[in-house]
Amino acid sequence: MSQSPGSGGGSGRSQGGRTRVLTAKRRTVSSNTWLARQLNDPYVKAAKAAGWRSRSAFKLIELDERFGLLKGVERVIDLGSAPGGWCQVITKAKPRTKVVAIDLLVMEPIAGVTFFQKDILDEDTEDLLRDTLGGDAQLVLSDMAANTVGHRMTDHIRTMGLVETALAFAVDMLEPGGAFVAKVLAGGADTTLVTELKRHFKSIKHAKPPASRKDSSEWYVVAQGFKGRTAEAVDPELQGVAPDGD
Known part of the structure; x- marks a missing residue:
């Protein structure tokens, strides 16, 4: 039951093939880093596309x-x-x-x-x-x-x-x-x-x-x-x- 991660969408702004996180006044630097990693993680995108609840x-x-x-x-x-x-x-x-x-x-x-x-x-x-x-x-x-x-x-x-x-x-x-x-x-x-x-x-x-x-x-x-x-x-x-x- 092999499944390979594929590309998918995510919130933010695409730049050079990656999704750049839009700034938020109340979001910390660490939160922005985590969110950016999530948005650009192929396994997160593949999980969402396949209907899995988590990567x-x-x-x-x-x-x-x-x-x-x-x-x-x-x-x-x-x-x-x-x-x-x-x-x-x-x-x-x-x-x-x-x-x-x-x-x-x-x-x-x-x-x-x-x-x-x-x-x-x-x-x-x-x-x-x-x-x-x-x-x-x-x-x-x-x-x-x-x-x-x-x-x-x-x-x-x-x-x-x-x-x-x-x-x-x-x-x-x-x-x-x-x-x-x-x-x-x-x-x-x-x-x-x-x-x-x-x-x-x-x-x-x-x-x-x-x-x-x-x-x-x-x-x-x-x-x-x-x-x-x-x-x-x-x-x-x-x-x-x-x-x-x-």
């Missing part, structure tokens, strides 16, 4: 083409789903797949998607999503990202905290053989997280899909071949070590 739809399309994430998948959970670009991709590629989406923000309805506006840490979330799916998930996606403050270390810690939360959730929700995909920052998952991923999954890869801006620090970790929840209590460093006696 991030192309990221999932590209990740799926590389890793076969949606192959044979019938039950999917999308964490941090708003505005719904990833949900759209799944329902278009796999119309019969059950998709449950969850976000703290509001997401407009999408046919074939059950959306819950709530926190994944709520006590009833896992049972609610599992009951809605009719069983364990085969794929858990997380495009969640913390609000950045501009301090590299702080932003990294906050984002990785979300990844760890998403991983713990995926371990509780996936069926054996399932897959987990989450947004991380430049450098990928740190050593501690990679160790944890290896405890639960057979294959761990890092990827930066072409749709991810070159100047962006985002990457994705793709974990496939979930070993099952029995692996949760097995620390690789402790394998073969007998427990202490009474």
Whole structure:
């Protein structure tokens, strides 16, 4: 289901093949920079032309083409789903797949998607999503990202905290053989997280899909071949070590 970004329209004034942002008295320099980038981003234009709710739809399309994430998948959970670009991709590629989406923000309805506006840490979330799916998930996606403050270390810690939360959730929700995909920052998952991923999954890869801006620090970790929840209590460093006696 490959789709290449094409040209499209945008507000502003065209100059030399690019759209120049018209000045606004109340708009900051950073806002103008962001808006100019949006107006001249081929993925933003292509997403609008194709009816995708966000340019991030192309990221999932590209990740799926590389890793076969949606192959044979019938039950999917999308964490941090708003505005719904990833949900759209799944329902278009796999119309019969059950998709449950969850976000703290509001997401407009999408046919074939059950959306819950709530926190994944709520006590009833896992049972609610599992009951809605009719069983364990085969794929858990997380495009969640913390609000950045501009301090590299702080932003990294906050984002990785979300990844760890998403991983713990995926371990509780996936069926054996399932897959987990989450947004991380430049450098990928740190050593501690990679160790944890290896405890639960057979294959761990890092990827930066072409749709991810070159100047962006985002990457994705793709974990496939979930070993099952029995692996949760097995620390690789402790394998073969007998427990202490009474």
